[in-house]
Amino acid sequence: MMPLYEFVCSEGHVTERLAAMKVETIFCSCGQPAARQVVYPITFPGFTRTPIDQREIKMGAFNEASAELEHQHSTQTNVDGSPTPSPPLWQMAKAEARRLQRLGIKDSVDYEEAKRR
Numbered sequence: 001m002m003p004l005y006e007f008v009c010s011e012g013h014v015t016e017r018l019a020a021m022k023v024e025t026i027f028c029s030c031g032q033p034a035a036r037q038v039v040y041p042i043t044f045p046g047f048t049r050t051p052i053d054q055r056e057i058k059m060g061a062f063n064e065a066s067a068e069l070e071h072q073h074s075t076q077t078n079v080d081g082s083p084t085p086s087p088p089l090w091q092m093a094k095a096e097a098r099r100l101q102r103l104g105i106k107d108s109v110d111y112e113e114a115k116r117r
Helices: 059-074 087-104 108-114
Strands: 002-010 014-018 025-027 033-036
Touching: 002 059
Parallel strands: none
Antiparallel strands: 002 014, 002 033, 025 033
């Protein structure tokens, strides 16, 4: 199974496409090269939080992260050499995200505050 990646060209067009993990660029429909976007953006604690209306949650990111974890898991084997079965990671993550949303947790800062309560 190939993961779903998001690619962005210099014109700003965003394209979601299934691609091998080693694929870094593709050609956009406009003909420009499009670079694969990072799955896990880096954040720096201590700085201001992103306003709620500017936060983006896309299912493509869930699918991409799931595919990467599934690939890592597929390289593992049991003691007898048989492949270990892959858990339904993206479904588990989606269920956990819905649970946290029901609790009113919108981001990692809210989550940390809820854990302290």
